[in-house]
Amino acid sequence: MSVPSRRQPLHHATPPADAEAPLGLRFPDDFVWGAATSAYQIEGATKEDGRGESVWDTFSHTPGRIKGGDTGDVAADHYHRYADDLDLMRDLGLHSYRFSIAWPRVQADGAGAPNQRGLDFYRRLVAGLLDRGIAPMATLFHWDLPQALQDAGGWESRDTALRFAEYADAVFAALGDDVPVWLTINEPKTVVQNGYLEGHHAPGRQDPDAAHLVAHHLQLAHGMAVQALRARGGPGRIGPAFNLHPCYPADGSAAAAAATTLYDGYENRFYLDSVFTGRYPADVLDDLGPDSRLVRGIRDGDLDIISTPVDLLAVQYYTPIYVTADGGTVTRWPTSQADWQQIYPDGLYDILTRVTRDYGPMPISITENGLPTPDPLGADDTVDDAGRVAFLRDHIAAAHRAIADGVPLESFHVWSLMDNFEWAEGYDQRWGLIHVDYPTQRRILKRSAHWYRRVIADNAV
Template identity: 80%
Template sequence: MSILTRRRLLRRAALSATATAGAGLSAAAAGAGLTAATGVLAAGCDAPKGGDPTADPTAERVRFPHDFGWGAATSAYQIEGAAKEDGRGESVWDTFSHTPGRTRNGDTGDVAADHYHRWADDLDLMRDLGLRSYRFSISWPRIQADGTGKPNQRGLDFYKRIIGGLHERGIAPMVTLFHWDLPQALQDDGGWENRDTAHRFADYADTVFRGIGDQVPVWLTINEPKTVVQNGYLWGHHAPGRQDADAAYLVAHHLQLAHGLAVRALRATGFDTRIGPALNLHPCYPADDSPAAAAAATLHDGYENRLYLDSILTGAYPADVLADLGPDSRMAKGIRDGDLETIASPVDLLAVQYYTPLYLTGNGNTVTRWPTSEADWQQIYPQGMYDILTRVTRDYGPVPITVTENGLPCPDTLGPDGTVDDAGRIAFLRDHLTAVHRAIADGVPLESYHVWSLLDNFEWAEGYDQRWGLVYVDYPTQRRIPKRSAHWYRQVIRDNGL
């Protein structure tokens, strides 16, 4: 990788992390069918109090397919706690969060939402909400403390109890193998820069599959490899906290390789279960009508989306991204014969996670076009959900899709009556579900939708300052309080529509 390309990638990462406000929507974007975000105001959570903030009595009711899977999502490090119990080893997030200055207020996931001890009550909560699907992750260091070797039976048993409890309550488990909590021992040996880590992941996946695999109808391999690449290795504000563009895209390749190896490991078991990746996809639009902005949006789309979609679904990395990285990049030199064939091992479904669009100017800068949430990187733009879902089907064919994350942080507080009125979250979810329904009507084979997230939790570098859950967690007491959005979502599930 040339010095120029390395500097450009780091600059792009910095600009993406601190997008600046731009002018009005370009004619090019308008021509692409983009519309104003509806129902959600500037702060993302400032919808009016009282009544349904988005209800339109004249609107036709929206109905979803009769077998649609309504769900919610969590991840292990964000909710489990019990960081040093029952043989769990240390992860990169234990190390990162305990390093001064890395997380807001010095928060850690040591206790989080204490799900490890409160799982049965949390499953009852899911049942009461009417969930049909629950997407969660397994903690790799809870299964293998140092990332290798014989499994920790106490860790496997914990997840067996959760999976069995879900089946007892009529909720389908959807299990992610890796949601960023790499065992620290593997990081000490080079982490995802070390090709061997992909093979250690395949061994771990095989251990989990053979321990509990036949009880899980849907497996997801790697959660948001792009976030590990960008946040962990370009920006440095996620574990392991690196800022090295050349390392970042070698990591991207090894994460993709790990995905493919895990798919093959599941096939080798003979279990009749499904598997696929979980990718956060950001639609990329030109910020103005210039050819330069269009070219910048196309290249940015390569880094944001096609790098992961193309390799998994077509067996090739996008040529423009490889050219931009250069033939001497660590990624280019790290690709071996047969790797792309492994990465493209056939999958059964694609998990899509949508939070925000991106707008690119001619010089490659990102600009903000829509109101942002408490997470200042998140622009509230429901049309982007429709655009990314229809784009995947258009460009890659009718691969079954599940939405595994979509949500909004709000400054939720307990009211005097002990309730949480998060009207803005209801507006956000209604608008995005409307976009989801339009995508289904236009031919997208979407099977299910999962709100991020079920519970308020440890929000990575933001600690506990951001609340994303349908359910309020009072951290001092660990009391669970369903928010207004939870009651609303329960009715959506009962009605199978809006």
């Protein structure tokens, strides 16, 4: 999921009393409803069946890095409980399940022959989805880089993109005929910003010059994975998964407008332009300067690889950004339990219509949208997360408005299917439709899960 820079909140949102009031908005008959997770956040079993160590294993075991000293060692124990979790997805009526494949479970050290026990887990998962009438949507990389590759330079090394292409090809060979939609790199921007600028995600660096070279190699890895699937001639569609945050001037000044344009270049256009136009934004390159590691690291043909045609764009939306004249940010809307997240459903409409307007009417899937709420377990064994219901209803309504205005939106996936390891926040924040009682691993459907099941059944909010 997305974790932009941390910002000070103004106030928290209060859910309306009528959170479940229907809006009378019906979706196209072929619209796809789903939910999303990622491997390190739910699987656990970090030392089983040949899985290697990832950067998040290392990072979470480093004292002081994760709230409460939490790790993903067990998480939601999905590796052992996946069949029961698949039954819950079926009972919710999900059409699609977006999950990620753990690179170190497939290649312990990030290279060489694939680990068959790791691939077999994902074969069982995909088969179980298909048996239940749920379409698999597989993400190749959701931040869990094999630690051996990090030790060899990580995403600062061009070689990591080459290793990723080999890993992607091994996964395509094993699962390609059964997975209709592939996503390459999940939120490269978050790896760049949180892993290499702010340092509160793995690998915990604060090195701006390295960060932007990392961004290029992540984009290069994306393009190489697209080419690997094309070379195999498989039936699946493929695209990137970008967390896109609409950027607005904080005031009416020319300086704020100029700062917003550049901020948007780093936040959105760097990733969108390179994939869809074969260029990095000139204003961003000029801002970095000709001696930056990014500019020096771009080789002839790289942008041709990065802009290999894709079949769809996965959009993940969490928050707008308001930019001041000096390039800082301010908060304009109520925030969720995550202090960086401003609740502004119109931002989803704005980013969907902007992408369609600027890059053409490509198929779009919303692959993450959600928020954390306190979610206490009631005495009657229920979780009344009215705030999540209201948030999802209003964002789904914004998506409906975008469709009405010409956006070719195919699907909506809630983040997240279940409570999980929330990166630097550990288990302190709960983002799921399904409550996980971590000591017992018992699953409990929240109010939002029951509501979402009705949305799916009615194909409407």
